[in-house]
Amino acid sequence: xxxxxxxxxxxxxxxxxxxxxxxxxxxxxxxxxxxxxxxxxxxxxxxxxxxxxxxxxxxxxxxxxxxxxxxxxxxxxxxxxxxxxxxxxxxxxxxxxxxxxxxxxxxxxxxxxxxxxxxxxxxxxxxxxxxxxxxxxxxxxxxxxxxxxxxxxxxxxxxxxxxxxxxxxxxxxxxxxxxxxxxxxxxxxxxxxxxxxxxxxxxxxxxxxxxxxxxxxxxxxxxxxxxxxxxxxxxxxxxxxxxxxxxxxxxxxxxxxxxxxxxxxxxxxxxxxxxxxxxxxxxxxxxxxxxxxxxxxxxxxxxxxxxxxxxxxxxxxxxxxxxxxxxxxxxxxxxxxxxxxxxxxxxxxxxxxxxxxxxxxxxxxxxxxxxxxxxxxxxxxxxxxxxx
Amino acid sequence: xxxxxxxxxxxxxxxxxxxxxxxxxxxxxxxxxxxxxxxxxxxxxxxxxxxxxxxxxxxxxxxxxxxxxxxxxxxxxxxxxxxxxxxxxxxxxxxxxxxxxxxxxxxxxxxxxxxxxxxxxxxxxxxxxxxxxxxxxxxxxxxxxxxxxxxxxxxxxxxxxxxxxxxxxxxxxxxxxxxxxxxxxxxxxxxxxxxxxxxxxxxxxxxxxxxxxxxxxxxxxxxxxxxxxxxxxxxxxxxxxxxxxxxxxxxxxxxxxxxxxxxxxxxxxxxxxxxxxxxxxx
Numbered sequence: 001x002x003x004x005x006x007x008x009x010x011x012x013x014x015x016x017x018x019x020x021x022x023x024x025x026x027x028x029x030x031x032x033x034x035x036x037x038x039x040x041x042x043x044x045x046x047x048x049x050x051x052x053x054x055x056x057x058x059x060x061x062x063x064x065x066x067x068x069x070x071x072x073x074x075x076x077x078x079x080x081x082x083x084x085x086x087x088x089x090x091x092x093x094x095x096x097x098x099x100x101x102x103x104x105x106x107x108x109x110x111x112x113x114x115x116x117x118x119x120x121x122x123x124x125x126x127x128x129x130x131x132x133x134x135x136x137x138x139x140x141x142x143x144x145x146x147x148x149x150x151x152x153x154x155x156x157x158x159x160x161x162x163x164x165x166x167x168x169x170x171x172x173x174x175x176x177x178x179x180x181x182x183x184x185x186x187x188x189x190x191x192x193x194x195x196x197x198x199x200x201x202x203x204x205x206x207x208x209x210x211x212x213x214x215x216x217x218x219x220x221x222x223x224x225x226x227x228x229x230x231x232x233x234x235x236x237x238x239x240x241x242x243x244x245x246x247x248x249x250x251x252x253x254x255x256x257x258x259x260x261x262x263x264x265x266x267x268x269x270x271x272x273x274x275x276x277x278x279x280x281x282x283x284x285x286x287x288x289x290x291x292x293x294x295x296x297x298x299x300x301x302x303x304x305x306x307x308x309x310x311x312x313x314x315x316x317x318x319x320x321x322x323x324x325x326x327x328x329x330x331x332x333x334x335x336x337x338x339x340x341x342x343x344x345x346x347x348x349x350x351x352x353x354x355x356x357x358x359x360x361x362x363x364x365x366x367x368x369x370x371x372x373x374x375x376x377x378x379x380x381x382x383x384x385x386x387x388x
Numbered sequence: 389x390x391x392x393x394x395x396x397x398x399x400x401x402x403x404x405x406x407x408x409x410x411x412x413x414x415x416x417x418x419x420x421x422x423x424x425x426x427x428x429x430x431x432x433x434x435x436x437x438x439x440x441x442x443x444x445x446x447x448x449x450x451x452x453x454x455x456x457x458x459x460x461x462x463x464x465x466x467x468x469x470x471x472x473x474x475x476x477x478x479x480x481x482x483x484x485x486x487x488x489x490x491x492x493x494x495x496x497x498x499x500x501x502x503x504x505x506x507x508x509x510x511x512x513x514x515x516x517x518x519x520x521x522x523x524x525x526x527x528x529x530x531x532x533x534x535x536x537x538x539x540x541x542x543x544x545x546x547x548x549x550x551x552x553x554x555x556x557x558x559x560x561x562x563x564x565x566x567x568x569x570x571x572x573x574x575x576x577x578x579x580x581x582x583x584x585x586x587x588x589x590x591x592x593x594x595x596x597x598x599x600x601x602x603x604x605x606x607x608x609x610x611x612x613x614x615x616x617x618x619x620x621x622x623x624x625x626x627x628x629x630x631x632x633x634x635x636x637x638x639x640x641x642x643x644x645x646x647x648x649x650x651x652x653x654x655x656x657x658x659x660x661x662x663x664x665x666x667x668x669x670x
Contacts, residue, residue, distance in 0.1 A: 076574055096577040097586075109575040113593050122589075123579035174580065 021087070022178055022210040023050040023073060028082030030068055042068040044234040050212060055204050057213045059221040060231035061257070066214045070180050073212065074103050086177060101178040102171035106186060108163045110155040116166050117142070117151040123174035141169040144203065161192045172207060181213045185220065197224055218258045222246060230254045247309070250295035252388050255307045262313070262354050266306045268299065268385070280385055282306055285346060288323045292383035305386045310357035314377035315340060315368070322375025326354060328368055336360060342374060432652060439645035446640050456642040466647055469631035473611055476542070476627060480549035480610040485603040488557035496565040514552040519615045522552065527619040540622065548620045549610045556609045557602035564598025604662055608655060
């Protein structure tokens with residue numbers, strides 16, 4: 001409904017402000033507790049730049065430090081070392097109420113003694129805006145999250161999805177420079193979560209506010225984000241667009257955490273620079289040589305790991321120069337596609353497992369029997385060299 | 389395997405032969421419940437019934453009458469005692485609730501500090517030490533102070549009541565604060581509320597039911613006290629329980645019943661108010 005116009009606006013806005021850093025994290029370290037034994041390093045020397053008008057996702061398993069990073073930006077925690085800048089000005093010594101960023105909390109944290117409208121207007125009231133402006137903004141926010149007729153409700157009379165919308169409206173009402181979202185969808189059921197993913201994306205479009213979204217759900221991250229930072233053990237492993245993160249993971253953890261992937265040992269032969277990114281010739285365990293893409297980070301010479309997505313590989317008859325050969329051990333049909341699990345031939349009899357995903361076409365039957373010897377088709381460029 | 393899956397997903401299917409433990413189904417449950425209710429309320433019922441007795445006797449019923457209420461309400465001694473009780477109760481309630489609120493905030497809204505357990509013990513000291521000990525100790529201390537300064541008055545009684553009311557006011561407030569989600573205060577700070585505004589707009593309104601409950605408990609405890617009051621109260625500072633206590637030594641009259649019934653009525657009204665207040669807040 002807001003369709004093309006909004007999209008065009010956004011593109012225009014984009015090019016205007018492209019490159020402007022909304023948030024800069026410089027060498028931030030956060031240690032909880034003190035003393036040798038009890039100290040826990042939540043963030044270790046993290047640096048990150050989040051651009052203006054970006055939907056940025058911090059993705060990682062629980063305990064990776066993503067929520068700590070968010071709380072540092074909000075001001076609920078103080079960094080042990082390092083700097084946090086918002087549009088170029090230092091934030092790290094400001095208390096939460098003096099930072100022009102707002103948070104959507106995991107459990108919403110709506111004020112139970114106020115109505116929906118009072119909740120949404122709270123931030124504006126605390127900023128000392130005139131009552132008429134507050135009323136007007138609250139009305140606009142209620143329309144934005146499609147809750148117009150529930151202004152007078154108490155928050156405990158709302159469903160989970162409605163509470164979520166109120167929490168969003170409350171955080172957006174003061175028009176913050178950056179909106180922080182701490183796993184806001186995790187308390188919703190699957191159907192509502194899908195709806196809210198689209199809704200959040202729409203809200204980010206319409207408001208043009210930078211969103212920093214924390215989640216452990218890789219699918220959520222891939223669906224919604226402009227860029228993703230994958231975190232593990234208090235460090236950022238890789239930052240990139242969903243496509244970069246998915247197609248070209250730089251680290252083993254990133255490759256494993258997002259989607260399914262095959263990891264193979266290989267030998268690095270020679271590297272070459274090209275316009276589309278550096279690539280290298282690698283020799284697989286079968287002796288076959290393929291062209292693989294190199295990651296941005298440093299790569300050890302000699303033995304490396306290469307990663308291949310199941311859907312980037314194919315099947316072919318054994319022999320005939322197949323990249324790898326193996327025995328079909330399992331066939332898993334899942335509607336849109338089929339997974340073929342192979343036991344690879346290896347020098348010592350065990351070469352590991354490999355999964356190939358093929359699209360299902362109408363009328364085409366499964367033509368491979370379990371136990372069949374098959375070759376794996378790997379084209380140049382379907383392989384990605386990992387840093388570790 | 390398949391069978392078991394079927395069984396557990398069958399609609400309304402309960403594992404046969406095993407009922408979850410239910411206290412209400414145990415033999416003798418209702419008998420014990422009725423006995424407890426009887427022991428608790430029979431004396432009060434008898435008291436109330438005989439407050440309407442026309443006769444002077446408190447054991448022999450003759451005829452319905454309100455004469456003892458009339459006589460109680462006209463009794464100058466009872467009027468004075470009730471006034472003293474209300475004054476002492478009001479001051480003790482206000483002051484103790486104020487300090488209990490501060491103490492509860494300090495022990496729940498700060499990082500843990502050294503000696504927090506000790507603070508907790510000190511606040512609750514009036515609950516741990518036998519009241520008679522506190523009474524004698526307070527009496528001795530106050531006597532010393534009076535002798536040194538020459539200052540007397542009802543302030544001593546109010547101070548003594550305030551002290552033993554603090555733990556009663558403290559407990560419900562602390563419980564309420566511990567139940568409260570800290571994220572609410574963070575959310576308010578995130579929405580540009582200064583620490584003072586967070587307290588006024590979020591913490592205080594949300595802890596109000598606890599404060600009201602604590603204040604009412606404090607008032608009831610102060611209104612009810614005999615032992616410490618007996619020791620500390622000077623001439624002209626007779627509270628209602630002390631007056632009733634004195635009257636009883638000259639023999640029970642239905643007038644005592646009438647006064648007691650009025651006190652019961654007052655507490656019922658207070659509890660009802662608290663209940664509705666709490667409901668409205670929810």
